[in-house]
Amino acid sequence: MTIILRFVDCNGFIRERFVDIMSVVDTNALTLKQEICKMIDNNGILVENMRGQGYDGASNMCGSWNGLQALFLQDCPYAYYVHCFSHCLQLALNGVAKDVKVVWRFFSMLTNIVNFVSAFAKRCNELNLIRKVELKELLDSREFETGRELNQGHSLKRARATRWGSHFASITSLMSLFKETKILLQEISEHGPNQQFRGDAESNYIAMMSFEFGFASLLMDKIMGLTNFLCQGLHKKTQDIVSALNFVENTKSQFQDMRAHGWDDLFMSVVSFCEQHGIDVPDMRRFYYS
Template sequence: MDRFGSMAFTTSGFRSWKKVNDGKNCAFLNHIGKDPNSSHKVAMQCYHDLGNSLQHLDKIIEKQNSEQVAKNRLQLQVSIDAAKWCAFQAVAFRGHDESLDSNNRGNFIELIKHVSPYNEKVAAVVLDNAPRNVSYTSPKIQKEILSIWSSKIQKHIREEISDSKFSILVDEAQDRSKREQMAIVLRFVDKQGYIRERFFDSVHVHETNSLTLKKEICDVLSRHNLSMQNIRGQGYDGASNMRGEWNGLQALFVQECPYAYYIHCFAHRLQLTLVETSQEVIPMEQFFTNLSLLINLVSSSCKRVDQLRVARAARIAELIAIDELETGRGQNQMGTLKRPGTTRWGSHFSSICSLFTEYEDICSVLIDVINYGNTSTQRSEADRVYDFMTSFDFVLIMHMMRDILGFAQVLSQALQCKSQDILNALKLVSVTKDRLQSYRDNGWNELFTNVKTFCDA
């Protein structure tokens, strides 16, 4: 019998159950023994020691797992915060080259690289210190994080809408990859009575016909349990596939929801009206054509732009020196010539205002190009632009359009307000028409006086 096997009943077993209670002769008591170092007691001690060591290993493993979970969560939180910052700033996540030896691995990774040294715990778990298979910085992870954020935002907007009626605002445009993207905005009144406009989704569409657009819009609304019967308004541009009376997108929705009234943005319509009207009057059309030529000539060269800024700065300094200009924070800012655009609200008015502000400086730059231009083509073009810019007709129309578009600008800005009622809008339209009529009937003398003063200055 070895030390731990004696009297263990593992060989011959035990049959004398009648003698179990036989006092000192009890086989079990004899097996235990009185000696502290008996085989049984030594074996029991080994058993307990083994059990304690297993518990210790479990604690070590559990502690290691907890530490790893904390590291993984910190690592993921860093990626979430970086994605949140990039999305909030509307910057591209990924760079052209994200390889390890790249000098610029894109905004997402470079942001993590930049902020991680400020926290030792963060630096210990991200980028080069992260496991290769669990870095939480791959494009797939970035997209998953954005998708989760998108879902949370859409859920919040859905809760804001609740069971309220709402309007849909839709527009489509091509992105840089030439993919047609449709943006969906929801307009509604929240529980506190405030008008809200929320960008809700962006959908890639393969076609821009009305049926395809309607299907995609309905799919988005259906995914978020928004009933089409709660639509009370539609806002699109004036394209035929959107506003068509019979087959346009607005008509398709009206067929299923008769209260979904279509409204073409009033500010947009006002802008298009002004542009179309000016194109029908030959002197006006020629004025804006020449204005575009002027802006192209001055803005197409960095050298001329710098010359314009220098001339502007010198004139401002001169006017301040003779107390004709006040100084202060935000005053006398260096501006640029603004290009008019057909669909940019108020752009024609802004363009004329910038021309007024920098008229003398532009003339100075044009004279410099006429005298010292590098090529005969440049000198000839500058001379032609200078001639029509300094003509009486150009100056007269410039003053007149500033006044007329100024009246319309007040109306345009009012129509762009988030909160507007139809009665106030109609009143503003009536006031604008009255001001234009008054200008037509009684404004000529003042106009000619202003033009003469401008030319004499």
Template sequence: MCGEFNGLKAKILEENDSAYYVHCFAHQLQLVVVAVAKKHLGVVDFFYKLSLVTNVVCASCKRKDILIECEKVRVEKVIGNREVKTGSGKNQELSLTRARDTRWNSHYKTILRLMDMLPSLIKVLEFVENEGNNGSTQNQASGILVYFESFDFVFYLHLMKYIMGLTNILSQALQKRDQDVVEAVSLVKSTKEQLKEFRVNGLVPLLTIISSFCEKHNIKVLNMDEVYVNPSGRRRRINVTNQYFFEVECFNTVVDMQIQEFNDCFSEAGSELLTNMACLNPLIILP
């Protein structure tokens, strides 16, 4: 469509150099998420581990069966403790879904599954680490278990859950067949405003949720005044506090990058042009 020489965009510009090309909003949204996932090292590592755990756990039918059995026991336990609601369509048998690089909303589903199934996944990984017959796979399982026990993992898990939750809602709305241009532009602007609000006021509530998740899964909650230590290399200190690292290096940087990508992919000029063009629609009754 937008090829520089032989694409439809180029052919139209040959006939009318005043034409203005606006990329598909749904595809632009995919590019927004992909850009951040490839630029920030912490996010890159998080999604790498996410794909790795899927490969390790889903590599054999035996491991899948162990996961399903562990999940069955876990669900029965939480239902017995009245920690979850029951009803038609709830608490169905789940498995870890393999995310697809061309559909980044599938990563959001994987993140949600990972949060729910974490205890069962840990049991499968421990089985692979102790009973596996492949040294490489055992090392991978061991590395994932170390990562799962880190505060870094929980932080990026919840941060990306929130960000991808916003983009997932927007993605579904943009792909509706009856979606009109004005509403699409409005939804994009609304999502950008939500991200800006999250940037200003989202860290404290996020840390509260993270601390609760850590306590539930017996993961050490860091003292924010202590010096940050990289969990993958504990001897490597960067001489900043945990508070500075997670607030500035992680939270602020990732959210700022997401907002910047939104501004780059969904320019004000393009949005305004589309809104003005919508006035030409004969179905719209102007006041």
């Protein structure tokens, strides 16, 4: 359990300090309360002076009757509970994504691809070797820029259900290693150790090389680049409610501008991405019948 204290110093400034990481035998609300009170007492802080609590939405933390916040409210009637702002945003975005079928299919395929490649250290090493070969060829042809902090080593990152920022990191990691991942899946589908591995690699390769997956990748990368900026803003130590609302309003304006004027640029970037990686682009001028 991680404990962080937020307080007002003698000069009236809001401060936030990491205090301790504590080992607990279980995550019951009563156990957590006892450990927190022990830490507070050891540091000479009065529990009665508590004026706020901030946790995520787990039942043992925010439960109205037996949650940690309810137990502290019995001792400190002014210790109001506030659900973490950035965590609320992450959960809301995650819930909205589940209601959009195309987006939900994209994240399901993304998770399958990342898990398949990252499941074994041998596959990660093979991916790194392919990456080194690609970088060497680019260096020899002088087709990309070199310099400090450029062309860093990458690995595929998994998305977490309650960490929306991790979804953005998962997308960007796959896009930066798209060609290498494609080559690796092709090799496993042809020379895998058994039929199951070869079949799984081929199905992931087919999903990855579809226009729908390529389009969703760039769309979500664009959208989540905006929401990631908002998430980072909400994580600032000096954040207040007025600044948070300004961040939200600014993000909404950017989304509205993207909806009104961003289609052409997005589609051109999708076509360029598909051509670069050999993904078939459907003819948008043809008539389609459902």
